[in-house]
Amino acid sequence: MNPDLEKLINLHRAESELKRLDSELAEVPRLRGELDERVAVDRGRLETARKDLETSQKSRRQHEAEVQDLETKRSKYKGQLMEVKTNKEYTAMLHEIETVEREIRSREDRILEEMEKAETLTQEVAREEEAFRSVEKVAKGEAAELDARKARLEKEHEQVAAERDRVAATIPEEELRLYQRVAKLRGSGMAEARDGMCQTCHVKLRPQMWVEIRQNETLFQCAACNRILYYEPPPPTVVIDP
Numbered sequence: 071m072n073p074d075l076e077k078l079i080n081l082h083r084a085e086s087e088l089k090r091l092d093s094e095l096a097e098v099p100r101l102r103g104e105l106d107e108r109v110a111v112d113r114g115r116l117e118t119a120r121k122d123l124e125t126s127q128k129s130r131r132q133h134e135a136e137v138q139d140l141e142t143k144r145s146k147y148k149g150q151l152m153e154v155k156t157n158k159e160y161t162a163m164l165h166e167i168e169t170v171e172r173e174i175r176s177r178e179d180r181i182l183e184e185m186e187k188a189e190t191l192t193q194e195v196a197r198e199e200e201a202f203r204s205v206e207k208v209a210k211g212e213a214a215e216l217d218a219r220k221a222r223l224e225k226e227h228e229q230v231a232a233e234r235d236r237v238a239a240t241i242p243e244e245e246l247r248l249y250q251r252v253a254k255l256r257g258s259g260m261a262e263a264r265d266g267m268c269q270t271c272h273v274k275l276r277p278q279m280w281v282e283i284r285q286n287e288t289l290f291q292c293a294a295c296n297r298i299l300y301y302e303p304p305p306p307t308v309v310i311d312p
């Protein structure tokens with residue numbers, strides 16, 4: 071094989087590999103974002119449950135304070151009941167006391183309601199806490215995996231980039247410039263020729279060119295996409311003796 075062609079193939083492979091590594095690296099922050107989002111959804115559910123419980127407890131304390139105020143009022147009215155002079159005043163005071171007692175009962179009913187509600191909500195908070203803890207644990211593991219993947223890809227990228235530079239430095243200027251020009255224009259500088267076709271743009275090659283390409287001795291460019299063509303012979307068939 072033409073040694074320059076071989077170097078160009080190595081350069082092409084290194085650059086393809088770098089592209090693959092770049093796109094895998096770009097996936098990492100995207101996956102990380104998805105992971106954070108998943109944790110945030112579960113954290114949100116836990117926070118909502120905690121808030122609901124807090125609201126219920128607050129409302130219960132408020133009703134309890136109101137009951138206390140109403141009970142003070144009732145004691146006051148009962149004291150005043152002893153001091154009234156007329157029957158009319160007495161009836162009016164009894165009526166006041168009844169009203170206060172009705173209000174106390176209604177508050178007490180609501181306190182009971184809030185207590186039942188808080189019991190359910192406490193269970194819900196516990197459930198959400200457990201769910202969040204396990205989601206957080208899994209997410210932590212996945213985040214560590216992503217960090218490790220990123221480090222691995224970066225290291226690989228560094229090695230392949232060094233290899234690419236090393237190979238590029240050994241290629242004669244003219245061939246290298248041709249390769250780079252096509253790569254810049256087309257996204258890749260080389261294409262495999264197989265079955266009489268350029269495998270990248272799928273244009274059929276002239277028969278004579280196809281014959282010569284298979285010898286891998288001369289640099290040919292695809293007439294359609296300009297990529298430098300190379301031929302990869304099929305792996306030798308292994309004959310197993312019967």
Ligand SMILES: [Zn+2]
Nearest residue numbers: 268271292295
């Ligand atoms: Zn082509």
